[in-house]
Amino acid sequence: MPVSVGINLLVGLLALLVGFMMFRSLPVLARAGGPVLFPLLSIVIPARNEAGRIAPLLRSLQEQHYKSFEVLVVDDHSTDETAAIAHSFGATVLHNDAIQSGSGKSAACWHGAQHARGQWLLFLDADTALADADSLTKLLGSYRQRGARGILSLQPYHTVHRFYENLSAIFNVIVIVGMNVFTLWKTRFNTAGSFGPCILCNKDDYFLSGGHHKILGAVLDDLALGQAFLDKNLPVRCMGGGGVINFRMYPEGLKTLVEGWCKSFAVGSKSTHPIVMSMIVLWISGAFISTGAFVSSIASLNPAAMALSALLYAAYALQTWRFARRCGNFRKSLFFVYPLLFTFFAVLHVYSLFRAHVLHSVKWKGRKIEV
Template sequence: MTVLEGVQLGIGLLALLAGFVMFGALPTLKTNGKPILMPVPLPSLTVIIPARNEAGRIAPLLRSLREQRYPSFEVLVVDDDSTDETATIASGFGATVLRNDTVEAGSGKSAACWHGARHAKGKWLLFLDADTALADADSLTKLVGSYAQKGARGILSLQPYHTVQRLYENLSAVFNVIVIVGMNVFTLWGTRFKTAGSFGPCILCNKDDYFAVGGHRKIQGAVLDDLALGQAFLDRDLPVHCVGGGGVISFRMYPEGFGTLVEGWCKSFAVGSKSTHPVVMSLTILWITGGFMSAAALISSIAAWNPAAMALAVFLYAAYAVQTLRFARRCGNFNKGLFLIYPLLFMFFAALHIYSLFRARVLHSVKWKGRKIEV
């Protein structure tokens, strides 16, 4: 075995172990078939859905809301200057449509969420992205019950389970892992590190806390509203609980096509890494580096036709493939077969991350839904 092969295998093995520390577990709402301890009386709930040109994506969410058994909730869809049939579709499902006709109309998700919150009648507020969908008729009940059991203070945020339908959507696999890991609270150390903020697609809070911290109005202009809103709650010593959404809520990211996927992840990673704890960031960099090293070790050993090195390299490559698959399947239903060629997923992640850094550090802007966002 050459020195180079030894170094590649050593880094790969170290990175494999770092991966288990980096992503120890992804807790979900634990019901285990047992009755949820519900608050009495049940709090009234307002579901707020900011929507800009979501005609092609919002129907599954509205359909799942219409099927909920929770007795006291309203649905507000904030039409944020849409030019499609978003408002018509929302009205057809019985949702109340609010047109954000203020001076902030069309200025983004935070402005739309704030507009909806100001018109909410419920005591608790649930902000949902238009591309999400609730898993079953008791999802709202699970959310409300879990929030109550956590003290009904601050934020309960869920990262939806990613449902994949088209081949290119599997390119989001590593991104989903990194987004969850980057919240700092899913390592083997649990909550030792302060959370980076909240997940954005599903946020539940009570109205009093929301307005006390200034809500989405306080963070207007932030590129990643989820991280900024969570930080606003933390700054007021209010808790932020982040969990996985498996069995409660799902979404399909960027179904419009590959270009939208690139824009969406570029926006997220242009500034998101700033909130990740340095230890978690170091583990993440090591894990990604190890993915490349394990593939390089396999190629080097085959080229040199070194049976001993080949055996170790094959073991490491297979272990990395299984680990990456395990991590990704916590986040979504990604194609199992693609993880046999997992280095391609790592290469796409690295290339897009470099591009996002170029957008943020050189161009100082990213694109999203027709908007140019300064970063």
């Protein structure tokens, strides 16, 4: 067996093992119990030109068994029918007329929180939808079981409808792993913040932390808000949203997908613990190294090398698919050519670094955001 192939196999195997340590598990909420009473809940939904996406969320809220909540849709300078659709589902529509720095989402959330009547606040992105009629009960019950303090945030389960949306697979894995708390060591590392699409907290803790007003200039409001709570010694808990809340990311097309992930990754990696980041880098490198070992073994016509490298390639494909399936319903067949997914991730990540460190700006929903 050629020495270079043997080295690639060893490094690839090491990266495969590191992958298991990097993403040990993704806990989800338990099933809902019997009928219970919770404080009045205010659901705040920041929305900018979400006419094509907000209806499933509002419909899923109407279908909940638990009914003690108000829905506040904060219209953030929309130019479409977002407000009219929200009205048609009985939501209270607030208009955020203030011109703030940053992406606008934090200003909209702050505006909604100031008008909320509930003792608990649930911030939901407009592209999410609750999975079933017991989702709110599961979420609120879990928050109460954990002391009803700080933040409980869920990363929604990504539902894929069109082929190009599968290109988000590696990004979903890295977003979750980058929160630091899903490794083999679980809580050894502090969380990088909170997941942005679904954040539950109580009003007292929210205003004590400064809430979204404190982070108006932040590009990644989810990480910044979580850190604001941590700065006040308030707990921040992150979990998977499977069986509770779903979302469909960037259904508008590939261009929006590129802009969205570029915005997220331009500054997001700064909050990941160096040890976790090192594991991520090794795991991503292993994807290319295992592929290189497979190609080199074929070129060398060495039967032993070909067999071992094929096993490593297959193991990497299976591991990557299992990681991705924790995050969304990504197409299984695509992981037979997983190097394409990693290549797309690497190219877009380099582009995001260029936008952040050379152009010092990213684009999102018609806005130019300084970073």
